[in-house]
Amino acid sequence: MLSHNYSILETLRRGPLQVSIIGSGNWGTVIGKIAALNAKESYIFENVVRIWVHEEIVEGRKLSEWINVEHENSKYLPGYRLPDNLVAVPDLEDIATSTDLFIFVVPHQFVEKVCEILSSYAIRRTAKAVSLIKGFLIDNWKPLPFHQYIQNVLKIECSAISGANVAKDIADEQFSETTLGYSDQESAVVWQQLLDTKYFKVNPIPDKCGVQICGAVKNVIALAAGFCDALNCGSNTKATIIRIGFEEMKNFANLFFDGILEETFFDSAGLADTITTCYGGRNVKCAKEFALAEGNKTWEEIEVEMLNGQKLQGPSTCCDLFSVITHHKLEQSFPLFTIIYCISYQHVPPHAMLTLFQRSETRPIRLKKDCHLCISSNP
Amino acid sequence: MLSHNYSILETLRRGPLQVSIIGSGNWGTVIGKIAALNAKESYIFENVVRIWVHEEIVEGRKLSEWINVEHENSKYLPGYRLPDNLVAVPDLEDIATSTDLFIFVVPHQFVEKVCEILSSYAIRRTAKAVSLIKGFLIDNWKPLPFHQYIQNVLKIECSAISGANVAKDIADEQFSETTLGYSDQESAVVWQQLLDTKYFKVNPIPDKCGVQICGAVKNVIALAAGFCDALNCGSNTKATIIRIGFEEMKNFANLFFDGILEETFFDSAGLADTITTCYGGRNVKCAKEFALAEGNKTWEEIEVEMLNGQKLQGPSTCCDLFSVITHHKLEQSFPLFTIIYCISYQHVPPHAMLTLFQRSETRPIRLKKDCHLCISSNP
Known part of the structure; x- marks a missing residue:
C-alpha cells in the first residue's frame, strides 16, 4: 500500500x-x-x-x-x-x-x-x-x-x-x-x-481494477469464441457465448474488487477490446485450431506451430481464473469460465460448452450490485 | 395508455x-x-x-x-x-x-x-x-x-x-x-x-423501451461498421466506431425514456445483437457496398442489387434518428449518428467519420444518469 x-x-x-x-x-x-x-x-x-x-x-x-x-x-x-x-x-x-x-x-x-x-x-x-x-x-x-x-x-x-x-x-x-x-x-x-x-x-x-480485469479476461472469452468457430456455430451462438463471457467477466470483477464501474465495460477496455479479440487475434485463431485438433495438440504445440515465438495469454489466464474460481467454490457462478478450462485441460470436448448452456439450470448468476467477496479494496 | x-x-x-x-x-x-x-x-x-x-x-x-x-x-x-x-x-x-x-x-x-x-x-x-x-x-x-x-x-x-x-x-x-x-x-x-x-x-x-431502442439502433451502428470495412480500417478502428455507436445508443435511450436499465445493453438485445449485426448481416454488407460506390449508388439501388426483395432497416432508422436529433438540436451529443446520416444522404465521404473523431473536441458526451429530456415515461 x-x-x-x-x-x-x-x-x-x-x-x-x-x-x-x-x-x-x-x-x-x-x-x-x-x-x-x-x-x-x-x-x-x-x-x-x-x-x-x-x-x-x-x-x-x-x-x-x-x-x-x-x-x-x-x-x-x-x-x-x-x-x-x-x-x-x-x-x-x-x-x-x-x-x-x-x-x-x-x-x-x-x-x-x-x-x-x-x-x-x-x-x-x-x-x-x-x-x-x-x-x-x-x-x-x-x-x-x-x-x-x-x-x-x-x-x-x-x-x-x-x-x-x-x-x-x-x-x-x-x-x-x-x-x-x-x-x-x-x-x-x-x-x-x-x-x-x-x-x-x-x-x-x-476504475483501475476494472480496466485490468477486462484486459486479461477478454483473452479467455476469445478461447470460447474460437471454440465456436471450430464448431461452425452460427453468428447468434457465437455472439451469445461472447455475451455470457462478458457477463462473467463483469461478475468476476465485481466479486473481487470494490468500486468497479459499469462504464469501464462499455469503454475501449471492455466492449471494444473484447469484440476485436473475439473476431480476430491470436487467441481466437489458436483456440479454433485447438478444438479442431480434437485433443491431439496441446496449447504449447499450437503456440509453437502458429505464433512464431509469440505467447498466447488466453490459456494461462484461463488457468489463473480457474484456480481462483475453484478455490472459492464459484464454479456455478462462472459456468463458461469453468467449461473453457475443462475443454482446455481436461479433455472435455468443445461441444460440451453449448450443451451446458442448453440445460435450463445453467445461467450466469445475476449478481446484485452489493454482492462481492470483499476480498480486496480498490486503491 | x-x-x-x-x-x-x-x-x-x-x-x-x-x-x-x-x-x-x-x-x-x-x-x-x-x-x-x-x-x-x-x-x-x-x-x-x-x-x-x-x-x-x-x-x-x-x-x-x-x-x-x-x-x-x-x-x-x-x-x-x-x-x-x-x-x-x-x-x-x-x-x-x-x-x-x-x-x-x-x-x-x-x-x-x-x-x-x-x-x-x-x-x-x-x-x-x-x-x-x-x-x-x-x-x-x-x-x-x-x-x-x-x-x-x-x-x-x-x-x-x-x-x-x-x-x-x-x-x-x-x-x-x-x-x-x-x-x-x-x-x-x-x-x-x-x-x-x-x-x-x-x-x-x-425495460421494454431499452430492448426496442437497441433492436432498432444497432442497424445504424452497422452502417458505420460497413463504412469501416469499405475504408479498410484495422480491427481497432472498427471496434472503436462500434463502441462509440453503442455509447450513443445508450445515451439516446436514456435521453428519451425513463427507466432504461444498464443490463439491457449487456444482454442479448444490446451487446450480442450489436456485434453480430456489425460483423455480418445485410446492413454492414450493404453499407460497405454503398461506401465503395463513392456516391454512385443510392441505398435503394443497393437494396435491389444485393437483397433479393428484402428490406434494409439501417438507412430508414438512420433517417428517423436524424430527424429526432436535429429537431432537438442534439447533433453535438450524437456525432456518430449525425455523420452516418450525412454520409448516407448528403454526399459526405465515408472517411469524414474517422477525421471527425480525430478532432479532439468530438467525443460522445458522457450523460449523467439523471440527465434526460423527460419526454416519455416508460410504462
Missing part, C-alpha cells in the same frame, strides 16, 4: 518530468513514439523520453544503437521512423533513479523480475507509473492486477491502460481509443497529456 | 390461453414453431397455436394449405417441418376476437395497417401482446417503440422481444438467447413459458 501519493505539481517544482518506457517490444515502441512526440509539445515533460532496452544484437548492431542512430526499432517495429527524442537506454539503474513517470510495457512473464531489479535502486519517491501489461497475478487466491503489484513493490502510485490496441495499427496511426484507469485527477491529466493524440484517444475512468 | 392491466390468472378462469402469431415470414414461422411445441407441454396454453397468414399462392397452392396440410411454410421457411398444432388462419377477424396472447412479427412497414384492422374488431380486453418488430415510429418528434404503439392502438398490454436472433439459425436449433422487455411479472412468466426452449433462452428484463 502507498504511504503517500505525492502531487505532480510539487514534483514539477524541480523541473520538467522525466518519462521512461520500461519495455521496447512493439507496443512499448509505439507508445514511446507517441509519448516522445507529445513530450516535445508540452512544457511539463522533459524533451527526451527514454526507452529501456534489454540489449541484444540485431543484424550485427546493438538494438540501442539502432534506435539512437537509425531511429528505428529494427527488431520489434521495423520500418517505422521513431522521433529523435526517443532515446534507448540499456542501463536499468540509470532509468530507475532519474524517472518521474514510468510506463510499464514488459511482457507479463518479465514483470516480477524487472520490478525486483528496479526496487533495488533508489527510485524517486514522487514518481508515478502506468501499467500497460495484460493479465494479473494470483496472490493468496485472489487476482492481483499489475498496477497493484507495481504499487506494492515500488511504493509509487500506478495507473492502468487497456483497450482495443493492436500495436501495428496504432503505429500506422489508425484511429483507436484506450481506457485509462486512474485513481487521482492529477494522474488522469498527466497520462492523458502524455499519451492522447489524434489517432489514439485516451478515455480516463476512475 | 392502458386503463387497466388484467391479470392472466383471471383470464385463465375460462380456460387455456389462445395464442396467435401475427405474421408468417421466416421469423414468425420459427417463433410459431417454438410456441406450438411449448404449448403442447403446458396446461396454461390452448394446444392449437394459430399463425395469421396473408394468403398467397405458392406453387399453385394456398400458403395456409401448405402450412396446414404439409406442415411447411414453403415460401418463407422451406424445408422445415412445423408442428401439427401450428395452424394457419387467413382471417384476421377470427384471430382478433379469440386471442389471449398476440405475438407481433410483421415487417415494420405493415404494423400500422395490421393494427388498424385489428382495432376495428372486438379484441378481448384481457388480451396481452408481445412485439418482435424491429425499429420504432416517430411521434411528435420522439421515438415511439412498437410496444407503445400497439398498446395505444389496441389498448392491451404489450411486451417486447429483441436479441441476436437470425431466424434461420434458430430454425436449425442453434443455441441463442433473446431479451424480453416486460413491465409486470405475470407477462414475464407467461412469455418465457411460451417461448423459452433449450436452444432459445428468453432473458426477462423490466
